[in-house]
Amino acid sequence: MTGGPAKDRRIGVFLCHCGGNISDYVDMEKLREAVKEELGVVEARTTMFACSDAAQQEMIDAIQKERLDGIAVASCSPKLHLFTFRAMAERAGMNPYQYVQANIREQCSWAHRGEVDKATEKAADIVRAAIAKAGLSEPLRPMRVETKPQVLVVGAGVAGLRAALALSDLGLTVYVAEREERIGGWTARLGAMFPAERRGTEMVQELERRILERENVTLFTRAEVVEKSGSVGDFSVRLRVRETESIALNVGAIVVTTGFDAYAPSDGEFGFGQDGVVTLPEFKRMLDEGEGPLARNGKPVRTATYIYCVGSRQNEEAESPNRFCSRYCCTATCHAALVASRRDKNVRQYHLFRDMRTYGKYELVYEAAARKGSVFVRWDPADPPAVSRVDGHLVVRVKDRLLGGEALEIPSDLVVLVTGMVPRENASLVNALKLPVGGDGFFNEIHPKLRPVETVVDGVFIAGAAQGPKTLAESVASSLAAVSKSAALLLKGYVDLEPFVAEVDPLRCTWCEKCTEACPYGAIEKVAADGREVARVIPSLCKGGGACVPVCPEEAIDLLGYSDREIKGMIDALAKEAVHA
Amino acid sequence: MAVNVDPDLQREIARFGGHDVSLCMNCGLCTAICPLSEESGSSFPRRVIHLLQVGGADKLAQTVDPWLCYYCGECSESCPRDANPGETMMAARRYLTARYDWTGLAGLFYKSAAAEITGLAFVGLLVAALFVFFHAPVVTDHVELNTFAPVHWVELGDLVMAALLTFFLLTNAARMAWGFMGGAEMLRISPFVYLKQIPVFLVHFFTQRRWRRCGSERSTTHWLTHVILVSGYLSMLTLVLVLLRWFQTDEVHSFYHPQRLWGYYATAALLYGTVTFMISRWREADPMHRFSEASDWIFLVMLFLTALTGIIMHALRIADLPMATYVSYVIHLAIAVPMLVVEVPFGKWAHLFYRPLALYLTSVREAAALAARQPAAAAA
Numbered sequence: 038m039t040g041g042p043a044k045d046r047r048i049g050v051f052l053c054h055c056g057g058n059i060s061d062y063v064d065m066e067k068l069r070e071a072v073k074e075e076l077g078v079v080e081a082r083t084t085m086f087a088c089s090d091a092a093q094q095e096m097i098d099a100i101q102k103e104r105l106d107g108i109a110v111a112s113c114s115p116k117l118h119l120f121t122f123r124a125m126a127e128r129a130g131m132n133p134y135q136y137v138q139a140n141i142r143e144q145c146s147w148a149h150r151g152e153v154d155k156a157t158e159k160a161a162d163i164v165r166a167a168i169a170k171a172g173l174s175e176p177l178r179p180m181r182v183e184t185k186p187q188v189l190v191v192g193a194g195v196a197g198l199r200a201a202l203a204l205s206d207l208g209l210t211v212y213v214a215e216r217e218e219r220i221g222g223w224t225a226r227l228g229a230m231f232p233a234e235r236r237g238t239e240m241v242q243e244l245e246r247r248i249l250e251r252e253n254v255t256l257f258t259r260a261e262v263v264e265k266s267g268s269v270g271d272f273s274v275r276l277r278v279r280e281t282e283s284i285a286l287n288v289g290a291i292v293v294t295t296g297f298d299a300y301a302p303s304d305g306e307f308g309f310g311q312d313g314v315v316t317l318p319e320f321k322r323m324l325d326e327g328e329g330p331l332a333r334n335g336k337p338v339r340t341a342t343y344i345y346c347v348g349s350r351q352n353e354e355a356e357s358p359n360r361f362c363s364r365y366c367c368t369a370t371c372h373a374a375l376v377a378s379r380r381d382k383n384v385r386q387y388h389l390f391r392d393m394r395t396y397g398k399y400e401l402v403y404e405a406a407a408r409k410g411s412v413f414v415r416w417d418p419a420d421p422p423a424v425s426r427v428d429g430h431l432v433v434r435v436k437d438r439l440l441g442g443e444a445l446e447i448p449s450d451l452v453v454l455v456t457g458m459v460p461r462e463n464a465s466l467v468n469a470l471k472l473p474v475g476g477d478g479f480f481n482e483i484h485p486k487l488r489p490v491e492t493v494v495d496g497v498f499i500a501g502a503a504q505g506p507k508t509l510a511e512s513v514a515s516s517l518a519a520v521s522k523s524a525a526l527l528l529k530g531y532v533d534l535e536p537f538v539a540e541v542d543p544l545r546c547t548w549c550e551k552c553t554e555a556c557p558y559g560a561i562e563k564v565a566a567d568g569r570e571v572a573r574v575i576p577s578l579c580k581g582g583g584a585c586v587p588v589c590p591e592e593a594i595d596l597l598g599y600s601d602r603e604i605k606g607m608i609d610a611l612a613k614e615a616v617h618a
Numbered sequence: 619m620a621v622n623v624d625p626d627l628q629r630e631i632a633r634f635g636g637h638d639v640s641l642c643m644n645c646g647l648c649t650a651i652c653p654l655s656e657e658s659g660s661s662f663p664r665r666v667i668h669l670l671q672v673g674g675a676d677k678l679a680q681t682v683d684p685w686l687c688y689y690c691g692e693c694s695e696s697c698p699r700d701a702n703p704g705e706t707m708m709a710a711r712r713y714l715t716a717r718y719d720w721t722g723l724a725g726l727f728y729k730s731a732a733a734e735i736t737g738l739a740f741v742g743l744l745v746a747a748l749f750v751f752f753h754a755p756v757v758t759d760h761v762e763l764n765t766f767a768p769v770h771w772v773e774l775g776d777l778v779m780a781a782l783l784t785f786f787l788l789t790n791a792a793r794m795a796w797g798f799m800g801g802a803e804m805l806r807i808s809p810f811v812y813l814k815q816i817p818v819f820l821v822h823f824f825t826q827r828r829w830r831r832c833g834s835e836r837s838t839t840h841w842l843t844h845v846i847l848v849s850g851y852l853s854m855l856t857l858v859l860v861l862l863r864w865f866q867t868d869e870v871h872s873f874y875h876p877q878r879l880w881g882y883y884a885t886a887a888l889l890y891g892t893v894t895f896m897i898s899r900w901r902e903a904d905p906m907h908r909f910s911e912a913s914d915w916i917f918l919v920m921l922f923l924t925a926l927t928g929i930i931m932h933a934l935r936i937a938d939l940p941m942a943t944y945v946s947y948v949i950h951l952a953i954a955v956p957m958l959v960v961e962v963p964f965g966k967w968a969h970l971f972y973r974p975l976a977l978y979l980t981s982v983r984e985a986a987a988l989a990a991r992q993p994a995a996a997a998a
Binding site: 385387404407408409410411412413415434440443445446 | 622623625626629641642643644664669
């Protein structure tokens with residue numbers, strides 16, 4: 038170990054002007070003077086742009102020439118360049134984890150414009166703390182885990198089936214677990230779909246045929262995940278199949294594509310329960326069955342009225358309102374209206390909507406529906422439409438925002454409640470996989486734009502409508518994203534995990550279990566050491582969150598890379614000036 | 619009061635030339651850009667188009683918004699959907715004209731060019747037949763029009779026709795007023811209010827001055843042409859209805875005699891106005907004249923032919939060609955009479971009456987509302 042006392046260390050400090058972003062408000066020469074005599078510092082210099090190739094090469098030369106074993110770069114936020122400089126340190130032959138970034142831009146120069154003296158003082162404190170950390174740093178190694186080239190796909194809707202095919206194309210062995218007897222999910226029951234008029238039934242048949250041809254894909258129906266252990270790259274999963282069999286699988290990654298459920302209106306909600314009031318899925322089934330003008334119970338449907346946003350964008354004080362927009366239903370309804378007008382060009386259709394969300398090229402579907410005579414009426418959520426029965430006929434009353442709130446009364450043969458998507462009931466799966474569930478009940482990704490299919494559980498990916506309402510195309514796009522992510526993980530053969538994990542000192546540990554309660558990842562297990570029960574951190578599960586460290590009454594836990602010693606050293610360095618004053 | 623919807627209104631309005639109602643997505647750009655909409659306190663064209671979309675036929679009959687639009691065309695030019703709001707307003711005016719007309723003839727004529735032409739031909743032939751079978755002695759050595767068609771008889775025919783037309787027009791106008799003023803509500807307003815606002819009607823009837831608020835050069839040009847056309851038209855109407863005895867004389871006055879000068883002015887104004895508008899409709903360059911229904915053409919052509927045959931007859935009379943004069947006189951009347959009979963109460967002419975009436979009724983309503991507020995304010 039090259040840790041050792043700081044006085045024996047050889048530390049380099051690089052102070053970045055960032056073009057002027059920093060040097061306009063921090064006196065760089067004063068800063069260099071203030072930190073160059075710090076304990077262990079053998080090299081302190083300024084640079085115009087530390088992140089430039091030339092500056093990086095200069096730092097590499099300095100590291101090698103001065104045989105540096107710790108460096109601090111004072112520049113921007115580590116969010117921007119932590120990995121840049123860590124890689125630079127590695128290229129120079131240093132242990133990359135003995136590099137420390139001091140943020141004197143976002144946290145200093147940008148925040149204290151026009152106060153050069155004070156900003157310079159603060160920058161010196163920040164850099165001193167970074168030097169102290171570098172001086173106390175230990176060389177760390179990433180953990181390498183061998184990965185299993187096998188993937189479990191949970192849910193055999195179109196998203197899951199497409200994921201399975203794509204994974205199989207990449208040479209990975211795939212297991213697909215479907216809870217239902219039949220595969221294909223909602224799509225298997227659909228007729229013509231937007232935007233290409235492809236029939237859902239045919240699409241699923243085609244996928245099923247292709248799946249069955251694959252030798253490296255195994256499909257389990259009526260199968261549920263009951264248990265998962267292990268970590269990214271090497272999970273052990275147990276399936277219960279057909280309520281009797283138990284199957285153990287060893288997979289490197291898990292893709293969850295469990296889909297959605299259709300919102301079920303409660304009795305009386307927009308007239309639901311009355312004869313002639315149906316949900317969107319029911320209406321689509323009506324459209325798919327039979328030919329010619331629509332009829333219901335033998336009676337012709339001459340006027341159909343659609344009430345949008347049923348079960349979506351709820352903002353009433355209901356127990357758990359669905360606040361989200363279901364995204365797909367506007368387009369699906371406009372498309373259904375087109376299908377209806379194909380069957381009967383004289384059918385009259387009233388669309389009572391809140392906001393029309395036929396985004397992107399689906400605008401064309403909306404326009405086509407309007408051209409075929411669909412009428413669109415916008416209502417106010419504070420005053421929703423009401424469905425009643427007058428002399429045995431359904432009448433929808435809606436206040437029209439474009440007529441200054443005057444009410445229209447629309448006699449209707451059929452009222453279609455445009456019901457959206459809701460999360461599926463998945464409690465046992467959530468429990469088994471430790472899946473993160475958002476406030477809306479759908480599974481949560483790490484970041485909707487930057488990391489859209491990854492979860493906080495490494496190696497477990499989510500895709501399709503399981504993570505929120507999506508159109509079929511969007512659902513498949515996200516499932517292919519999950520395929521890319523899992524294949525990138527598994528085809529390499531191993532994963533390197535960050536070394537910032539917690540460590541338990543077995544001599545101090547008394548197994549009070551406070552740390553296991555604090556850990557959200559289930560990364561702490563009980564082991565026997567010298568005949569005592571003590572805690573041990575499973576490195577591959579530990580995220581370095583640090584929740585266990587402060588709760589330990591015995592101070593038996595340390596977080597590598599952020600040890601108590603390092604943090605205290607930084608605090609001392611920050612307080613140094615204050616003490617002198 | 620809820621609006622009962624008529625889902626077939628969209629199809630109905632298409633038959634009056636409103637073919638693009640379904641293209642509208644209610645964005646409201648037309649209303650935002652309309653120079654007249656805001657000052658009317660309404661939000662046409664969007665509101666009118668939306669009423670047409672949802673099928674608010676009864677509601678539409680209760681608004682005069684379409685009559686407040688002068689079709690400057692800015693809405694159609696700026697519509698992102700090419701839904702032609704201006705033309706939709708035009709179609710709404712045709713639809714309303716038909717809707718006010720209790721005889722059903724207006725609707726018939728607007729929806730079918732054949733029916734309109736048949737109607738015109740029928741009245742024209744009737745007029746011709748009257749002359750063929752009941753004409754007075756034909757003097758052939760020189761022109762004696764008042765012997766062939768004694769002016770008091772012609773005048774009598776004129777007055778009968780005028781009475782009929784007035785009856786139809788006024789009953790239709792009453793239906794418009796009844797709907798707009800809220801039915802029996804209109805009877806609660808003091809007759810003095812109605813009387814006091816009459817100047818509003820007269821000003822707008824004779825000047826169409828609201829049109830100028832459209833603001834564009836192009837609109838002002840159209841307005842001017844239209845004023846000239848109307849002045850020619852009203853001159854003609856005055857000469858043949860009120861001053862026929864002074865106008866239809868066998869004596870040929872000197873060129874500078876007011877009888878001739880006024881007659882020439884009427885002819886020139888009619889020819890200039892109709893030819894200008896026909897050329898504009900033919901070229902389809904101006905948004906106002908891009909779309910022409912048969913009814914638009916028929917009205918212009920009939921007006922044009924009325925003036926043309928009138929001046930031809932006048933020339934023949936001056937040339938002292940008796941038979942040719944008598945024949946052209948009959949043709950002239952066989953065109954002018956049906957033009958008036960069909961167009962005044964049942965066709966495009968009616969807009970001359972309904973537009974100022976709409977402004978008049980709006981003023982009456984505002985004045986009545988003001989009057990209702992003031993005593994309350996005084997009491998408080």
